[in-house]
Each structure stands twice: as C-alpha cells, then as structure tokens.
Amino acid sequence: MIPxxxxxxxxELDVPADMPLLWVxxxxxxxxxxxxxxGSALCGACTVHVDGRAVRxxxxxxxxxxxxxxxxxxxxxxxxxHPVQQAWIEEDVPQCGYCQPGQIMSAVALLAVNPHPSDAxxxxxxxxxxxxxxxxxxxxxxIHRAAGKVAAEPGRPAGxxx
Amino acid sequence: MSDxxxxxxxxxxxxGAVAGAGLILGFSLPAAAQQPGKKRMPYYPNAxxxxxRDNAVTVFVNKSEMGQGVYTAIPMLIxxxxxxxxxxxxxxxxxxxxxxANPMSGKQMTGGSTSVRTEWERMRKVGAAARSMLVxxxxxxxxxxxxxxxxxxxxxxxxGGKSIEYGAVAEAAALLPVxxxxxxxxxxxxxxxxxxxxxxxxxxxxxxxxxxxxDTKLPGLLVALVARGPVYGGTVRSFDATxxxxxxxxxxxxxxxxxxxVVAKGYWAAKRGRDVLEIDWDDGARxxxxxxxxxxxxxxxxxxxxxIARNDGGAExxxxxxxxxxxxxxxxxxxxxxxxxxxxxxxxxxxDSCEIWAGTQGQTLCRDLAASLTGLPPEKVKVHTTYLGxxxxxxxxxxxxxxxxxxxxxxxxxxxxKVIWTREDDMRxxxxxxxxxxxxxxxxxxxxxxxxWRHRIVGQSIMKGTFNEKSxxxxxxxxxxxxxxxxxxxxxxxxxxxxxxxxxxMPVQWWRSVGHSHTGFEVESxxxxxxxxxxxxxxxxxxxxxxxHPRHLGVLDLAARKAGWGEKLPGGRGRGxxxxxxYGSYVCQVADVTLKPDGRVRVDRVVxxxxxxxxxxxxxxxxxxxxxxxxxxxxxxxGAITLENGRVQQDNFNDYPVLRMDEMPKxxxxxxxxxxxxxxxxxxAVPPIAPAVTNAIFAATGRRVxxxxxxxxxxxxxxxxLNA
Numbered sequence: 092m093i094p095x096x097x098x099x100x101x102x103e104l105d106v107p108a109d110m111p112l113l114w115v116x117x118x119x120x121x122x123x124x125x126x127x128x129x130g131s132a133l134c135g136a137c138t139v140h141v142d143g144r145a146v147r148x149x150x151x152x153x154x155x156x157x158x159x160x161x162x163x164x165x166x167x168x169x170x171x172x173h174p175v176q177q178a179w180i181e182e183d184v185p186q187c188g189y190c191q192p193g194q195i196m197s198a199v200a201l202l203a204v205n206p207h208p209s210d211a212x213x214x215x216x217x218x219x220x221x222x223x224x225x226x227x228x229x230x231x232x233x234i235h236r237a238a239g240k241v242a243a244e245p246g247r248p249a250g251x252x253x
Numbered sequence: 254m255s256d257x258x259x260x261x262x263x264x265x266x267x268x269g270a271v272a273g274a275g276l277i278l279g280f281s282l283p284a285a286a287q288q289p290g291k292k293r294m295p296y297y298p299n300a301x302x303x304x305x306r307d308n309a310v311t312v313f314v315n316k317s318e319m320g321q322g323v324y325t326a327i328p329m330l331i332x333x334x335x336x337x338x339x340x341x342x343x344x345x346x347x348x349x350x351x352x353x354a355n356p357m358s359g360k361q362m363t364g365g366s367t368s369v370r371t372e373w374e375r376m377r378k379v380g381a382a383a384r385s386m387l388v389x390x391x392x393x394x395x396x397x398x399x400x401x402x403x404x405x406x407x408x409x410x411x412x413g414g415k416s417i418e419y420g421a422v423a424e425a426a427a428l429l430p431v432x433x434x435x436x437x438x439x440x441x442x443x444x445x446x447x448x449x450x451x452x453x454x455x456x457x458x459x460x461x462x463x464x465x466x467x468d469t470k471l472p473g474l475l476v477a478l479v480a481r482g483p484v485y486g487g488t489v490r491s492f493d494a495t496x497x498x499x500x501x502x503x504x505x506x507x508x509x510x511x512x513x514x515v516v517a518k519g520y521w522a523a524k525r526g527r528d529v530l531e532i533d534w535d536d537g538a539r540x541x542x543x544x545x546x547x548x549x550x551x552x553x554x555x556x557x558x559x560x561i562a563r564n565d566g567g568a569e570x571x572x573x574x575x576x577x578x579x580x581x582x583x584x585x586x587x588x589x590x591x592x593x594x595x596x597x598x599x600x601x602x603x604x605d606s607c608e609i610w611a612g613t614q615g616q617t618l619c620r621d622l623a624a625s626l627t628g629l630p631p632e633k634v635k636v637h638t639t640y641l642g643x644x645x646x647x648x649x650x651x652x653x654x655x656x657x658x659x660x661x662x663x664x665x666x667x668x669x670x671k672v673i674w675t676r677e678d679d680m681r682x683x684x685x686x687x688x689x690x691x692x693x694x695x696x697x698x699x700x701x702x703x704x705x706w707r708h709r710i711v712g713q714s715i716m717k718g719t720f721n722e723k724s725x726x727x728x729x730x731x732x733x734x735x736x737x738x739x740x741x742x743x744x745x746x747x748x749x750x751x752x753x754x755x756x757x758x759m760p761v762q763w764w765r766s767v768g769h770s771h772t773g774f775e776v777e778s779x780x781x782x783x784x785x786x787x788x789x790x791x792x793x794x795x796x797x798x799x800x801x802h803p804r805h806l807g808v809l810d811l812a813a814r815k816a817g818w819g820e821k822l823p824g825g826r827g828r829g830x831x832x833x834x835x836y837g838s839y840v841c842q843v844a845d846v847t848l849k850p851d852g853r854v855r856v857d858r859v860v861x862x863x864x865x866x867x868x869x870x871x872x873x874x875x876x877x878x879x880x881x882x883x884x885x886x887x888x889x890x891x892g893a894i895t896l897e898n899g900r901v902q903q904d905n906f907n908d909y910p911v912l913r914m915d916e917m918p919k920x921x922x923x924x925x926x927x928x929x930x931x932x933x934x935x936x937x938a939v940p941p942i943a944p945a946v947t948n949a950i951f952a953a954t955g956r957r958v959x960x961x962x963x964x965x966x967x968x969x970x971x972x973x974x975l976n977a
Contacts, residue, residue, distance in 0.1 A: 107501070110521045118476070118519035123468035124461020126642070127520070128593050129676045133906040136593060164461035171460040179459045183451045183872055186320030186880055188458030189465060189594045189642030214915040221906060223593045223643050224320045225883025226876070227917040 093157050097122070098166025108154035112146075113137045115153045116163055124164035124192045128221070135220030138193035139163050145200035147219075164192035167199065174240035175199050175233070182233040186224035194220045198234050202241035208234065267431060275305040275423035278383050278431070279352065301347075301379045302331055304387075308407055308420035310335070310342045315353035316372075317346075317363040317614050318454060319644030320880070321935040322873035325452045326369055327376055329869055333445045334380030334438060337419060338407035344453050346638040349616045360617035360720065364649045364763065366836035366933020369869055373931050374437070381435035383426070390426035391417040440867060440928060449872035454640070466612035466639045469599040471669045475504060477662050478523040478673060481512040482534040484542075484899035485683045485760060489513060489532055496529040506530070507665040514662045520673060539758050539899040544688060547757055547896075548584055551690035551711040555582070559709055559751035560728070562735040568749035571705035575696030579786050581779055583693070584960040585771045586893035588686035588764055589909060594642020595679040598659035599671040602627060607634045607663075611656055612641035614649030618720070619656045626660045645884070646763040650684055651719035677904040685894050686764035687713040689771040693779045696747075701787055703798065705747040708738045708775065713761045714754045715768075733763070737772030737835060737940065742805050743780060743798040759896070765884055766939040769835040773940025774889075774947075774961065777831035781948045782957065791948065792818050792830050804864050805832055807925050808841035812862035815923055816843035826857075827953025831941035836933025838865035839925075842882070844918070844945035848953050853964070856886060856918040856946055864925035865932040874934050875922040881938025882920055887911040889943035890963050 092103045097120060104119055111130075116122050116139065125148060128136030132147040139148045140162040167173045171180065175198050185191045194217070201208060201216040208216065213234050222230070267279055279300040303311040312331055318324040324344040332342055347353045353361045356371050384404055391409035392399040394417065401412040408416040440446070457463040482488070492513050494506035502522025507514050513532055517523035572578060599610040600623075607627050613619045616636050624631040641648055648655075659672040674682060689712040696705035714731040716722050725732050730752050732739070738750045764770060784794035792813050799805045809832045813819075822828060825848040832841040845858040861878045868874055891910040895902045903909040947958040 107521070114519060114521040118521070121470065123464070123470070127467065127595065129905055131676070131905055131907070134593065170462065171456050176459045180451070180455050183455055183876070185452070185455055185458040186322070186876060187593070187641060187643045188320070188454065188463050191458050192461045195459060218913045218915040221593060221911055221913060223591060223884070223911060225880035225912070227883065227914045228879055228920055229876070230914065
C-alpha cells in the first residue's frame, strides 16, 4: 500500500510502485483534469505540484511521492477562483483547452517563487509546456496579469528558488 | 464552393412545446417528445435553441469545439437576433441528426473552416424566429400590438416601459406559429456580432472540468491499447499473449483487424501488458517505402506534364519564347497533426445499441461506421461529442480510424471500453499531410513583365476513396491538391497549373488548411523569387500583379504599413512578406527574423492582416491568427514525418518538435473592417507563415529555403541543420 495525499485528501493505494502518478490521479482517483499528452515529460500536459513544485506526473512513479503533498488542477482553488485561473479567464487564453491545466500548474509554480517574472523568466519556465493551439502569447499575458497575486503552497515558502 | 454555401436549404423552422420545458426551436422534423430516463438536460432531437422558464438559453451546437471557438460563435449568431441576456447563454453539443449536417458535405462534420460560413444566416434565423414568437406571446398577454414592443437583454419591453422576461412567455410562444422567413437585423444594428466577447468554454477549461474524449467515465469501463505493426497496414501472423495476460489488471487480449488489443482495468496495466506482447508481423506492401526515394521519384515525375488544373493563354509557348526564365523546385514533407490529446474513443456496445463518446469532427461518419461494423441500424448508434483536445483535421478522418478501432475492440469484449492511442501510436498511426514536390517556372518578357507562370504539383490525392471524391475530384484533378495554386491571384497572362497524383500507398488526409498548406509555400516563395530576379521590392512587386484584387491589396498594404515595410534593418535581420487567400479569407503576414550565432533563426515578430469579411468575434479571430501562425511555424521550422523501410522515424515531441513558448514570435493581428460575407478563420493563417519566414531568411542571408522543414531534424535528436 502506498500512502499519498492529493488535494488535501489522504489515500492508501494498492498499485504498482512504478505506476506513474498521472495514471494514479486519472484512473485510480478519477481526477481527469490532469492530462496525458506524451508520457515522456516532453509536453507538460500532466503537470501537477508535489510539495509546491511543478512536476511531470507522467514520468513520476507513485512511490516517489509517498507521503508528499500532491496538488492537481482540481485542488488549486474552489473551481476557477485561483488568481492565475482568473487571469486565464480575463485573457481568454484557452482554445482547445487540453494543455491548459498543465500550463496553469506550471504558471502557479513559477509565480510562487518569482512573483514578478520577466518575459524571459516566463519563457524559460513555460517552455516545457506545449500548446498545439498556439495560445502562448495570451498565456504570457495572463501570467503578467497574475503577477504578485500568488501565495506559496504548503511545503514551499515563497521566494525560494526552484 | 460559394454555390454550395449559398444553396437554399429545404429545412423549415419548427417549434415544439414540451410540457414544462419552455420554447424549443429547431428545423424541419417535428420536435419529438422528451426521451425517457433522467437527464439534466432533456434531449431534443433537431433542436438548435431552447429557452427555459428560468430564462436560460441553451444552444445545441452542431459543430465540434476543437479550440476554434465554435461553442461561442454559433451561440453569438443566435443571441444577436434573439436579443437575450448573453450571461444566460450556454452551449451544448448536438446529437447526430440529419438536420445538423454541414451543407457542404451533407454530413454532420466540422472542417474546411465552414462553421460560420454555413450557419451565418441559418442560426440567425433561429434567433430571429424565436424573438418574434416571444414578442407575439408577450404582446398577446399584455394586450398590445407586437409592433409596439421591442426587445433587449432577454426581455420584451412593452409600450410604457414595462417588460416581460422571455422565460415567462417561453411556453406560450412555443404554441404560436413559427414565422417562415424571420426578418434579420441589418449589420449596422448588431450589438454582439463583431464584439470581442469572452468564450463560453473558458471557465471549464481552466478548472479541469472540461471533459475531453479521454476523460470519459462509465461504470466498469475498461481501457485498451492496441499493438499495431511497425509498418502501416501490417498484419498479425501470430502472437503470444501469455506474458501480457499475466500482467495484473489485464483482463483480455484480443485480435482485431489492425493488431492486437490489450484490455485492462486502467491505462497503465494495458500499457504494461502491451509492452510484453509478442507478435510476429507481416509488414505487407508498404515495407519498402522510404521518403527519400519518394522525393527523388516525385522530382523525376515533375519533369513530365501532369493533368491540367488551370490553363490561361499558352504558358509553355510563352516560357519557350521568354528571354528571362526562372525555375525552382520545392519539397514539403509528410506532416502529423499531433493533436495534444492523443486519439481515443470510448464505446459501450450492447445487443441492441451502441453508444460512442468521441472527440470527433465527423459525427455522421462515426455513426454510420459503427452501424456497419455492428450490424445495428444507424438510429441505434448514439454519438456523444466531447470536447476535442485539438482537431486540425485529424479527428475528421474520413474513415474515423480511431472510432473503428474502438468499435472493433468492443465487438470482441462486449464491455464498455476506451481505446487510447499512446503519443507514439498517434505519431506513427498514419493519415498524414501528404509529401509534396512542386516544380515552378516563370518567364519575363523583354520589358521585364511576368508573362508566364507554370506550377506543376506532385503528391498524393487526399480525397480519393473518401466521401468527398465525387465533389472534390474533377477531370482527374483532386481540387484539394491544387487549391491555392489553381486560384493564384497574380495577373499573369499565360498560366498553367498541372498535377501528378502518385499512389505510394501512405494513408493521407486533410491537415489544417489542406492543399493550401503546400501551395501557399510554393506560390509565395516563387513570387518572391521572381521579384528578386526582377530586382523589385517583394511587396511592391506583388502589388503590381494584384491590381484587380482589392482584398489581397487591402491586407497586403495593411500588413506592410503596420510592419514598417521598407525600414532599414540591422545586419543579421530580415523581413519577409506573403499574402494568401483561403476559405474566403485574405491574410497577409510580414515576418521578421534574426540570424543567430549558431546558424539558426529566430522569428521575432509576425504582423498579420486579415480580411475575413463580417466578423463574429474579433478576439477569437485574433486567437486563430496567433494559433494558425504557431501551427504553421511549427511545421515550417521542424515538422517532418519520414519513412525508412516503411517505418515512421518519429514517435514523440523529441523528434517531432513543435513550437514552444521560448520560440513564440510577437504576433500582431490587424482585422480589416468589411461588410463582405464572412470567410473561414480556423485555417487561413497557416498558409502564409512558412513563406513569410523563408522570404525573411532570404532577406537576411541571401539563401532561399526551398525545402521544408527549415531545420533538418536528425531522428531521435535535437540536432538541427539549416536546410538552406
């Protein structure tokens, strides 16, 4: 049994130790906001927070997060109320929307350590998240709009470098 | 094409009254009674609009939402005429029914940038008819003349200023006759159309609750992965599933037409099971295919005349007589769509019914295929359209291969099952944008005027063998192969476009902007080469050949002005231009590039001018321009599917890279104000970006890029070589 905590809720899971966190979240816990895109940490659609850091859940074995705090898009806030989600709404960012939960999780993790990122900081932090619809310009706008509004998550004080 | 768009529909507006359900408005067939069973939103076959007693306005959208904004655009068309409260509008997917068919294909499908073009009037009539009925009902109740009332924000405003909410008279309105020809607003009195409203689907797309096909949940749902051969179309000689069956969670291993399916309780078990499956493959007829050899063969073929697609004057004679001829050849590779949501489909097949959950662009195809595979009548097949995690044409596959595969698995196991393609399955699974070769010749006369243009195209037919074959292949020419080349706007007296359609056997299909995705590059590269030979400025040279094409000129001038065309740029930088019409819309892009010390280029900025006629939502238009530029730029810089021994050499985003945020140019979009008929917007930004960038590379380096992608990607690595 592997103990994990997702969105504040504790679980004991009987799953193979090498099962990627992504499939635990999606198939075992039924939280489908976290997406499968590549299975190889190349696209960022599966991004979640582990102790406040953005990780690619498709290549993270569930055993590696035992006892840690996992946050998915569903656990970021009461639905859609996080300042980054609000900024996404104000900039009308999504097109197909499939990559956006991963984009938002990466953006929140960035803003938690770098509350006022430059364009270059954003480009560097977000380069691991592919958007095939090409919403990059609006994502950048939304991150600037949310600047200074993100508090650190538990386990990760704000302002600490990754 | 405009004939098809403007053809009069035989449908008649009908309303239906369902006890306690408000006003329903649809077309033609009588609105049927509510289906049995408890559903939060009742199911109204044929309905486009429902107005509830609570004032909620529900629009049943007959198009698939794949990012292009159609779940906002179609409701806007209805809401404009209805004068309802926009905050009360929501969009839901329509079921499959004849009435929802796209008039261009006769099928319910989303593609060809047709949604707004085909529904611009029809949906406004739905809104206008409902408004008229609501006014009549409210006027009757108040005892006043309908003509003395007006409407605003979901209310009928009576003479004297009192008002009645739509919801309060929705049921009474449903009992009134439907106006056969409702009067539409003049564009000058639009209050919603042309405004940058926020999309209706944004909130669910930022909180993780939007359901894509891959998110489908059903009680007892199993997950299957299908092992297919390394060569497309390969067949199973024999297989040993002993190890796969031993993987915990695997419940079945079954053979289907295209391979072997491992069915399990979840994705991970299915994946582990498939990894240890032992299969002996017969590679079949495609085992010898190599894109390198194909390119050579295509280049040879391009030396001989093809089937004529356009022939003005006498291009061959004019070229022969020309004192100054220019020749160039262009190569473009196979391309994958690489939708971020890998293909998938969920099927619940019962003895007498089949339910399908799919992010599909082709609901009618999906339903009919499932009917023929299961032997069920089509009315027993129910298709639930989910959100699509990208489409770009792939999910409109003419054979709905991802649906077929899932129905085949369901047929074997008779339990609800979701078939998921891994990214690698998706990348190697066929149906690419064709590989193209073009041979172009141009000729000047003694005075330096362009007098001849010959454009010879070699590449596979997309439409052959599809439902579009009859309408899209004319006199041996697949019109989609030559679209954009056949309509070349440059005013040249002797002009020939011809086509070879070899059949190497690779499965191909439409890819965002279809034929324009290669003709845009060829035409706009070659016109730039002619300008260079003529010693003229590329912008002015184009202007000189477009004097009778005001809409081309409009976007050309606008983009050039906004981009600062003609400014002197610092060394190592270049600026290129391209203008192109597709789907009834006109786009000009000016790209700025910087040569980097490592020999690569950075695309710094793209100024994009678009004339798409009357607009529905400029914010969505801007997003589609940005998105089309990113999509086209990804392909231009990196995109290539290559074959060796019939095997696709790419499998994931490491060797099929796409544009990332750190490479995103600054895109400025300028929309031409127009009262012309609406044009398409989802695809039209793609064709000009590759030539705008390669023309800019020429301006910066003096080197012509005639082969795409711009970078030659070594399979399995990030190494890049500039293909110039």
